[in-house]
Amino acid sequence: MNFHLLLIQLIALCICSCIPKTECLTGNNVQYVKSKDLNFVAALAYVDKYKIRVFNVFCSGVLINEQHVITNEHCIRYKKPEDAVAYLGSFDLNEAQEFKICDWISYTDWLGTKVSEPKSLEFDDIAIIQLCDSVDTKIISPAKPLWTTYNYLQEKTGVTMAGWGLVEHDFASQYMRKATLNVVDQSRCEQQTQMRSIAVGRYFCTKVKPYVVGSGGDSGGPLLIGKNDLVGITAMRHTEHKKFSTTVNLHANLTYYKEFIQDYTNDYYSVLIQ
Numbered sequence: 001m002n003f004h005l006l007l008i009q010l011i012a013l014c015i016c017s018c019i020p021k022t023e024c025l026t027g028n029n030v031q032y033v034k035s036k037d038l039n040f041v042a043a044l045a046y047v048d049k050y051k052i053r054v055f056n057v058f059c060s061g062v063l064i065n066e067q068h069v070i071t072n073e074h075c076i077r078y079k080k081p082e083d084a085v086a087y088l089g090s091f092d093l094n095e096a097q098e099f100k101i102c103d104w105i106s107y108t109d110w111l112g113t114k115v116s117e118p119k120s121l122e123f124d125d126i127a128i129i130q131l132c133d134s135v136d137t138k139i140i141s142p143a144k145p146l147w148t149t150y151n152y153l154q155e156k157t158g159v160t161m162a163g164w165g166l167v168e169h170d171f172a173s174q175y176m177r178k179a180t181l182n183v184v185d186q187s188r189c190e191q192q193t194q195m196r197s198i199a200v201g202r203y204f205c206t207k208v209k210p211y212v213v214g215s216g217g218d219s220g221g222p223l224l225i226g227k228n229d230l231v232g233i234t235a236m237r238h239t240e241h242k243k244f245s246t247t248v249n250l251h252a253n254l255t256y257y258k259e260f261i262q263d264y265t266n267d268y269y270s271v272l273i274q
Helices: 003-018 107-112 184-193 254-263
Strands: 041-046 059-063 068-071 084-088 097-106 126-130 144-147 157-162 176-185 203-207 223-224 231-234 249-253
Touching: 041 068, 059 084, 059 231, 068 231, 068 254, 097 107, 107 254, 126 254, 144 254, 157 231, 184 203, 231 254, 249 254
Parallel strands: 144 231
Antiparallel strands: 041 059, 041 084, 059 068, 068 126, 084 097, 097 126, 157 176, 157 223, 176 203, 203 249, 223 231, 231 249
């Protein structure tokens, strides 16, 4: 083994052993994932030169078919696809399979190809990643986008949030974590996040007592009904999080971006619930 590589790994082990045990998803309801039920949740990371994956994770994502992962737009901003990879297939980051990324597109860029004067907002924080190789869906089953109405989601209980949140020193958790929350009604969401009314419909909020709140690395992770019905994408910017209530999580409403997702992925067979 290269001496410099060995030295870096030893230093990493020393640093990690000194890090206090903190939560990525924070709160009493947070649990470690211990099964393969959520193996479609991706850890997005910079290309791993030193074989220490927890150093490189910057966001989460969710696989929706054999070749596409949904995440936040801010996760890919100022990055190049060839400089990043997606880890899928395990709740243990060190055992997950690595997939190279060939392309990605944000909702804002996609909208620019459809209309001459796109009206995308800062709130349109969603993007789609295209993997270079197809995932074996017999081994890693994708989540299923669930197109639904906001009324269906309001006051929905028992939804699941999952991700690869960052702990102290910006290292990712080695093990995926999840939490069960409830969707709050639209007026409370708008009030607690201080969003402009124009953003309502694009997003919804979740909350639970005792509280659960995500960290930066949870951005792009799924919000699920049941085991794999995908209704939202966790949207959390470090700069915005300070002005939100610490007991509320913000999620992009997947149905609002249905046309974007279907157009780019050529997937028109997801479930529709009125």
